[in-house]
Amino acid sequence: MTINLSTTTLIDKIAQDLGFTEISNLTDSILIKNKELISIATFLKNTPKFDFQMLVSITAVDYIEYFEIVYHLLSIQHNQRAILKLRCYDRESPSVPSVVTIWPGAELQEREIWDLMGIQFTQHPNMKRILLWEDFKGHPLRKDYLR
Amino acid sequence: MPIKTEPTIINLGPQHPSTHGVFRLRVSFDGEKVINVEPVFGYLHRGTEKLAEERTFTQIVTLTDRLDYESSMTNNLAYVEAVELLANVSVPERAQYLRVLVSELQRIASHLIFTGFFLQELGVFGTLLMYCFRERENVLDLFEMLCGARITVSYMRPGGVTQDAPPEFWKNLDDLLNKLPQLLDDLENLITDNEIVLARTKNIGILSPQKAIDSSVTGPILRASGIEWDIRKANPYEAYDKMDFNIPTGSNGDCFDRYLVRIKEIRESINIIKQCIKSIPKKGPIKNSEVPFFLRPESGEVYSSIESPRGELGFYLVSDGGIAPYRCKIRSPSFINLTVLKPLLIGWKMSDLVVIFGSLAVNMGEVDR
Amino acid sequence: MTQDYIFGFNTLYNFFFEIITNTINSTIVSWILPNFSFNPGWIAYILSALTISFLIFNAALMGAAVYTWFERRIMAKFQGRYGPNRWGPFGLLQPIADGIKSITKEDIIPTGADRVVFTIAPIVMMIPGLLVFAFIPGHINSMLGKINVGIAFVFGVTGMNTIAVIMAGWASRNKYAMFGAMRSAAMLITYEVPMALAIAGVILLSGSMSFNGIIEAQKIPFIVTQPIAFLVYMICATAEMSRAPFDMIEAESELGGGYHTEYSGMKFAILQISEFMAPIVQSALCVVLFLGGFNGPDFIPGILWISLKIVLVLFILLWTRSTWPRLRVDQIMELAWKYLLPLALLNILLIATEMTIFDITQSTSLWIMGIINWATILFILAFLSLFKNFNKKTVQQKY
Numbered sequence: 001m002t003i004n005l006s007t008t009t010l011i012d013k014i015a016q017d018l019g020f021t022e023i024s025n026l027t028d029s030i031l032i033k034n035k036e037l038i039s040i041a042t043f044l045k046n047t048p049k050f051d052f053q054m055l056v057s058i059t060a061v062d063y064i065e066y067f068e069i070v071y072h073l074l075s076i077q078h079n080q081r082a083i084l085k086l087r088c089y090d091r092e093s094p095s096v097p098s099v100v101t102i103w104p105g106a107e108l109q110e111r112e113i114w115d116l117m118g119i120q121f122t123q124h125p126n127m128k129r130i131l132l133w134e135d136f137k138g139h140p141l142r143k144d145y146l147r
Numbered sequence: 148m149p150i151k152t153e154p155t156i157i158n159l160g161p162q163h164p165s166t167h168g169v170f171r172l173r174v175s176f177d178g179e180k181v182i183n184v185e186p187v188f189g190y191l192h193r194g195t196e197k198l199a200e201e202r203t204f205t206q207i208v209t210l211t212d213r214l215d216y217e218s219s220m221t222n223n224l225a226y227v228e229a230v231e232l233l234a235n236v237s238v239p240e241r242a243q244y245l246r247v248l249v250s251e252l253q254r255i256a257s258h259l260i261f262t263g264f265f266l267q268e269l270g271v272f273g274t275l276l277m278y279c280f281r282e283r284e285n286v287l288d289l290f291e292m293l294c295g296a297r298i299t300v301s302y303m304r305p306g307g308v309t310q311d312a313p314p315e316f317w318k319n320l321d322d323l324l325n326k327l328p329q330l331l332d333d334l335e336n337l338i339t340d341n342e343i344v345l346a347r348t349k350n351i352g353i354l355s356p357q358k359a360i361d362s363s364v365t366g367p368i369l370r371a372s373g374i375e376w377d378i379r380k381a382n383p384y385e386a387y388d389k390m391d392f393n394i395p396t397g398s399n400g401d402c403f404d405r406y407l408v409r410i411k412e413i414r415e416s417i418n419i420i421k422q423c424i425k426s427i428p429k430k431g432p433i434k435n436s437e438v439p440f441f442l443r444p445e446s447g448e449v450y451s452s453i454e455s456p457r458g459e460l461g462f463y464l465v466s467d468g469g470i471a472p473y474r475c476k477i478r479s480p481s482f483i484n485l486t487v488l489k490p491l492l493i494g495w496k497m498s499d500l501v502v503i504f505g506s507l508a509v510n511m512g513e514v515d516r
Numbered sequence: 517m518t519q520d521y522i523f524g525f526n527t528l529y530n531f532f533f534e535i536i537t538n539t540i541n542s543t544i545v546s547w548i549l550p551n552f553s554f555n556p557g558w559i560a561y562i563l564s565a566l567t568i569s570f571l572i573f574n575a576a577l578m579g580a581a582v583y584t585w586f587e588r589r590i591m592a593k594f595q596g597r598y599g600p601n602r603w604g605p606f607g608l609l610q611p612i613a614d615g616i617k618s619i620t621k622e623d624i625i626p627t628g629a630d631r632v633v634f635t636i637a638p639i640v641m642m643i644p645g646l647l648v649f650a651f652i653p654g655h656i657n658s659m660l661g662k663i664n665v666g667i668a669f670v671f672g673v674t675g676m677n678t679i680a681v682i683m684a685g686w687a688s689r690n691k692y693a694m695f696g697a698m699r700s701a702a703m704l705i706t707y708e709v710p711m712a713l714a715i716a717g718v719i720l721l722s723g724s725m726s727f728n729g730i731i732e733a734q735k736i737p738f739i740v741t742q743p744i745a746f747l748v749y750m751i752c753a754t755a756e757m758s759r760a761p762f763d764m765i766e767a768e769s770e771l772g773g774g775y776h777t778e779y780s781g782m783k784f785a786i787l788q789i790s791e792f793m794a795p796i797v798q799s800a801l802c803v804v805l806f807l808g809g810f811n812g813p814d815f816i817p818g819i820l821w822i823s824l825k826i827v828l829v830l831f832i833l834l835w836t837r838s839t840w841p842r843l844r845v846d847q848i849m850e851l852a853w854k855y856l857l858p859l860a861l862l863n864i865l866l867i868a869t870e871m872t873i874f875d876i877t878q879s880t881s882l883w884i885m886g887i888i889n890w891a892t893i894l895f896i897l898a899f900l901s902l903f904k905n906f907n908k909k910t911v912q913q914k915y
Contacts, residue, residue, distance in 0.1 A: 271838070
């Protein structure tokens with residue numbers, strides 16, 4: 001069975017090796033700071049104990065107060081999964097760092113999030129709309145209508 | 148002095164015989180050689196994720212049929228799996244076996260389509276396509292007996308399946324299972340040792356295992372690159388933990404391996420279906436009767452994935468306690484497998500472009516959602 | 517040229533040709549001549565020529581029409597379908613329905629296309645196929661055009677095909693069409709070379725360049741004495757008519773039709789007809805060159821023999837077409853230059869050597885020649901099959 005890596009192990013290990021201490025535990029996922037994303041992602045990918053080689057999916061959820069970006073990670077070798085989360089409180093021009101350099105599989109998915117949710121990924125090689133056309137106004141998956 | 152040539156830009160698609168629907172590739176050619184590719188898609192974007200936010204949990208099943216229209220059963224399964232995990236719904240055992248059975252039938256149908264179109268793209272004038280479609284018809288007939296629909300089946304519900312199989316279903320299923328190995332042998336006789344097929348597919352479009360994992364490629368393409376990863380084995384859902392089957396893998400990661408892995412998977416699927424028929428409970432409920440019509444899962448989120456014919460099909464559902472999901476993200480394998488398209492294509496000839504793209508077996512309904 | 521004129525179909529067939537070449541020549545002209553005060557010898561010539569052209573044209577169109585029906589039915593059988601079976605007995609009137617449809621469709625010339633060349637191209641495409649029909653003998657001396665260098669002429673004429681394809685592709689102002697045209701320029705010209713060399717062996721052995729002479733010389737069909745040439749010729753002929761596995765000019769799945777992407781209506785129909793005439797022409801040539809033409813046991817007439825043989829060759833072509841995939845551009849070129857050309861040269865060498873050693877008027881020595889050549893080709897094929905997957909070096913890069 002695929003196990004979900006316990007979040008306490010993750011938080012402890014990250015705090016121990018990288019020294020990032022402000023990581024919240026959300027029972028089945030961990031919430032990290034935007035600026036720490038790249039180093040944590042590199043760490044999770046390259047540490048043999050975790051070996052999260054594959055970024056299964058990235059998605060974003062609009063919780064009105066903030067955007068949550070969810071990274072589903074998978075280690076084929078250890079058959080384990082983990083979930084990273086970022087929060088983005090800026091509604092006008094939200095932006096988070098891109099992980100394309102670490103997981104190339106993020107390329108199309110990040111473009112999709114920009115297209116549908118309107119979150120910019122900095123340092124993405126080709127940050128263009130993907131499903132909708134370039135002139136489209138707005139980002140359809142946002143919950144602006146609830147505000 | 149070397150001859151300098153101007154690159155030609157060709158729009159392959161959106162209307163093109165071998166783009167599997169409405170897909171567009173802006174390709175720069177240097178003579179016959181591909182020097183740059185820019186995939187353009189979204190022509191079939193129907194906003195499924197947005198629509199799902201306005202539908203009840205049961206209604207979304209019909210939306211999932213339209214994602215990958217070549218394998219709606221597995222789409223249904225992936226979705227109801229996620230809902231059951233979110234709402235903590237148990238599934239009767241007979242329904243579990245029926246789900247495994249139909250999703251393996253669907254895998255056979257989907258892989259047969261792949262084989263037919265793959266050979267069509269190699270240039271066989273329709274012959275193998277007709278053979279494959281003939282057998283697929285039998286699978287669709289079985290689906291028709293089950294639920295009255297052939298393509299957009301909407302067969303599964305949170306907590307079970309809609310209808311039990313009629314008696315003639317089992318008889319026809321037996322007939323099909325007896326016939327299929329012979330067809331596969333015929334297909335392999337025509338294809339696998341064919342010198343021209345080998346010349347066109349072997350060592351073409353090689354995807355190394357490391358790149359495949361990095362690019363989040365899943366499904367037969369990942370297995371063709373030599374990585375033994377199958378969610379049916381790694382995280383057995385439904386009744387898969389009681390099934391005994393192998394995971395076929397390729398050695399080289401080229402187009403030929405991608406074809407061969409799929410053919411072998413059809414054989415494994417036949418194997419699984421036979422085991423299903425043997426061990427399915429003869430009687431019993433097919434639907435959890437405690438599931439209310441308007442499902443109201445507690446607020447929370449869940450990610451659940453299954454092995455669809457094209458790879459890992461996952462649903463990420465966020466509930467706020469209402470009758471509709473707050474967010475429904477579909478992790479579609481075709482879409483993410485397209486990540487490798489550009490680096491795979493560059494440097495090959497135009498004829499190879501068609502073959503490599505065909506070997507990825509993307510489905511535009513799923514890519515554009 | 518001794519021929520027993522027993523009463524039967526052969527005689528009728530010859531009689532029919534006499535009507536065309538002589539009777540029409542004299543009767544129509546003698547009817548016309550008194551009505552003119554001057555002596556228009558050239559009118560007689562032109563009139564008979566026109567009549568003959570009319571006959572050829574209709575025969576060729578009929579042939580192409582029947583062939584479309586034949587191809588669709590046979591392909592359908594290969595694919596487990598029915599094929600056209602609605603219109604007329606066994607769907608035999610289907611070509612007529614297709615023709616009516618083509619004529620009534622709108623004739624589109626794309627914006628920016630070269631209108632003149634675009635219009636001329638189908639005509640240029642059609643003429644070579646029609647011309648060749650004039651030289652295929654149904655019986656001894658029973659062809660419409662009698663020249664003593666028939667084979668050279670036919671090859672000169674069929675080479676025109678390339679020009680037509682390039683004209684059509686270039687004038688369409690479509691990149692797919694241009695791709696198809698460029699591919700055809702490369703492929704058709706390449707395959708002319710081994711094809712001509714394969715035929716050189718036939719000319720060498722028969723000592724004649726006229727079709728009559730070649731058929732006369734085949735006491736034993738040349739497929740027995742020259743299997744290498746037959747093999748090379750058949751492969752090249754398939755390439756020349758751009759049929760699978762060499763159909764990269766049209767390449768349905770890649771170019772979506774190639775040079776005729778932009779054609780519609782009657783122009784498209786003409787292109788299609790000439791495309792469907794090509795297999796008939798090529799298999800007729802193959803029958804004449806290698807399978808003994810109209811020769812055969814006397815119980816059925818020669819015209820039926822040649823037709824039967826043509827149908828047999830067409831069937832084999834359809835068989836390969838419906839089961840084999842297409843080769844890539846560079847692989848097709850490789851096949852021509854690295855395999856077919858040396859084979860054709862080897863054939864010439866073998867035939868020439870054997871002709872100096874054996875007395876080719878004796879049929880026993882012809883049989884010995886055949887055995888030697890068959891042994892050679894089987895040995896070569898066995899040797900080549902040791903190197904399966906000859907594309908090993910095509911690994912360009914790995915991602």
